[in-house]
Amino acid sequence: MLKVEHVYWLIGAFLLIAAGMNVRQRRWSMAAFWFVLSGAFLLGDLVQLATAAGVRWPAQAMGLGVVALGLLAASGTMQTKTAGEEERRESASRLGNRLFAPALAIPLVTLAIVLGAPYLRWGEASLIDGAHLTLASLGLACLVALAFALRTTRSTLPQSLAEGRRLLDTLGCVALLPMLLATLGSVFAATGVGDAIAALVEMLIPTDSRLACLAAFAFGMVLFTVIMGNAFAAFPVMMAGIGLPLLVLRHGAEPAALGAIGMLTGYCGTLLTPMAANFNIVPAVLLELSDQYGVIRAQIPTALALLAVNLALMWFLVFR
Template sequence: MLEYIYQITGLLLIIFSLQSFADKENKKRIGTGLFWLIYGLSFCLGSFIPDWLTGLMVLALTLIAAAGLFGIGSYKESNSQFKAEQAAMFKNKLFIPALIVPAGTILWSQLTDISALVGLGLSSMLSLAIAISITKCSPTQSMHEGRRLLDTIGWAAILAQFLAALGYVFGQAGVGETVSQLVQIIIPENNLLIYVMAYTFGMALFTIVMGNAFAAFAVITTGIGIPLLVVAEGGDPTIIGVLGMLSGYCGTLMTPMAANYNIVPAVLLELKNKNQIISTQLLPGLAMLIINTVLMYMLAF
């Protein structure tokens, strides 16, 4: 079933690409259309094409994004007055489609053993159908709005997927073992506080570099958390794991690589300073990181 969800996602992206190619008001419609077309084909054909071809598609996406070939076009939006009138008429009913997605995904994961991603896909389709039913808009308009949101976010929309893949590659390459060896060489034996600091600050640092705390967790926990804190020092793995992941999230607050948290909201809110969210979160993130380090040292051993 998950493969069908990927196929539907890919077809939707291909539709966005065709809309972009036909959008004459978008001066960069060729680059924008190619980006979503390649990305959509990767979803539709990913299980059928060789890995090297998928790699070339990823490189093509990178080149298009790096060359600045994205552009904003025309999305047949309603005027502000109409939007205000509709919002006043529907009021809280507009939240129903948004709530269906998380509620449906959680319910699916609790009632079935099938991947939660399938539940997410089915809930999203149900949410779209209900949104169309409530607002009486056409399915075509929903396509235009979907493309508008993706074009506004740009290449950052797929950054999380790229970074998750990067974390997997790091894990397969044995980066965790290398990190463990370096830490043991640099840090004196039986220096618990320094080990804890290496783990929490390492989680934050790798998350800043990779933009994904889950990817950093696989590397740093394998390299420092398990061998040095759990095995060598006898620490509580539950406390170490929870506070370690939270330390990674501290790094999330400080990096533009976590684009879905820090860059996309700035774009959608049309902030003049695209790094304003990061600068606002920097000091609280550092404070939380220090607190996590102290708590782990006091509670896990």
């Protein structure tokens, strides 16, 4: 059975390879960064088991590793390395739009595997872990896309690993940001941030007003998405603090409409923040734009227009 742990192990193995390649080139800080990060993917299950058994030092060692990652990222010694301009132009002119095929294969193959998972069985056993079906399917789709990319570019697996390492080095510590942000929403919810927001909102706005509560929810979704870089992380916090207690329970808002449009409203914040690194910073780095925040500046009018439209939609649809 393909489990999500197998995907993590594969990522950890690639990070180890990237660290080894950097060691050969004497890029010690970059090598140390990927080596430490690989431990989280390769040893995460063992750390969890040790913690459950009452052995605390593996988790403490992992915490020291996180501190080490922060120090390496802040040291300024993780220099990037990009391909030459002439090499990029030659490759682009040779391959053209065929380069998009492997990238498009990832979502298409993921969708096909998720939809076909009930039929992917060996006797009575499922071939893919149903508990983490989407993540396991995504990992398998990436392997299919890799094979497709090797065929399209007529490259070899060692070449693909070297280019993958170069791309990873180009991103540097930015590659880690989406993973950190993914945990932020659950951390905020577990620490009672939603309750604190509810108390703060009741102090600052007239909670008997539907419009005031709705505006607080919408702008709160945008603000927390700007802070966290991810509307999924902001959603549980804002629903716990404003959506459920004030809009749904007090003013009778329709939960489905509030959740759907509220999530879309949070994405307006995604367009405005460098914390959404995979959307706004990574493209600027890969395209070597002169303005690191050029993508965000171009998206500001769209974000504000969408916010106004979403506010109107919520007002007319949530309280029907």
